[in-house]
Amino acid sequence: LGVCQICGSFAPGTKNLCETHSLTLFQILEGLDEFMRSNPPPEWLMAGLQEIGWIYQQNPMTAGYFNTAEEVVETFVIDQIVEINVDDLEEINYTSHPTERILVLLENSLILERSGDRLRPGKLTRRLQETRLEGYEMDTPAIKKKIKEMHGIITLALAKSLLKERSFTPRKVIAILDLLSQHMLASPPHEIVSRVPSARIDLALHTMTSRQQNRARRIMAGFNPDGETKILADVNDNGDMILKQSMLPYLTEMRERFRTRERELERSS
Numbered sequence: 001l002g003v004c005q006i007c008g009s010f011a012p013g014t015k016n017l018c019e020t021h022s023l024t025l026f027q028i029l030e031g032l033d034e035f036m037r038s039n040p041p042p043e044w045l046m047a048g049l050q051e052i053g054w055i056y057q058q059n060p061m062t063a064g065y066f067n068t069a070e071e072v073v074e075t076f077v078i079d080q081i082v083e084i085n086v087d088d089l090e091e092i093n094y095t096s097h098p099t100e101r102i103l104v105l106l107e108n109s110l111i112l113e114r115s116g117d118r119l120r121p122g123k124l125t126r127r128l129q130e131t132r133l134e135g136y137e138m139d140t141p142a143i144k145k146k147i148k149e150m151h152g153i154i155t156l157a158l159a160k161s162l163l164k165e166r167s168f169t170p171r172k173v174i175a176i177l178d179l180l181s182q183h184m185l186a187s188p189p190h191e192i193v194s195r196v197p198s199a200r201i202d203l204a205l206h207t208m209t210s211r212q213q214n215r216a217r218r219i220m221a222g223f224n225p226d227g228e229t230k231i232l233a234d235v236n237d238n239g240d241m242i243l244k245q246s247m248l249p250y251l252t253e254m255r256e257r258f259r260t261r262e263r264e265l266e267r268s269s
């Protein structure tokens, strides 16, 4: 019998992922592929990405990777600088992760390309450069949206590389995406419902300590630097989450694509 390589629970058939984690991994890979593939990237995807960019930023274990990734991306995309030197990076000095480890991770995440100490935009960053930012005034909803999308795509790219390395599982990002996966799997076939029961949230977040869970819930509820809720629009008296309307097309499309891929895999096996 198969065992899930992320959570160790039962995995159907010859697979090495349970259904939730198949879908969680699918969200990461399909999100990145779709972003690289279509120009402009579809609105349902960008709306979903805007809601997940906070996960690494707010997490002390991974903030070092995220902040350096963000610095690199902003330097190339917003300042439009063609090449930088490792010594130009500021954020790398504020983390306990070794410089080499961060650079390898960002290289694997397609955020940068290296030759010696010189850094140039990687494929993902070049793709972000194509989404032009000129003409936007900095303090407008439009640019804030772009920056959130950028954070979301960096989050997926880092999650993919960290999972591939297998040195540690990026537990927090997996837990938040699990929450979305479990909700997609539990919603009726014809629609994604907007209310996520409290018990489902507990189940998805159980791999985190209770302190981390409370913190994640608070951030999603809007207690964070930008004061905006993430993923959810409201929490009711029972502790159920009411999803943002903008999450529903993302969840609908992801689930549909996942089902399609499952059917294809079944046919070809």
Ligand SMILES: [Zn+2]
Binding pocket: 004, 005, 006, 007, 008, 009, 017, 018, 019, 020, 021
């Ligand atoms: Zn699993």
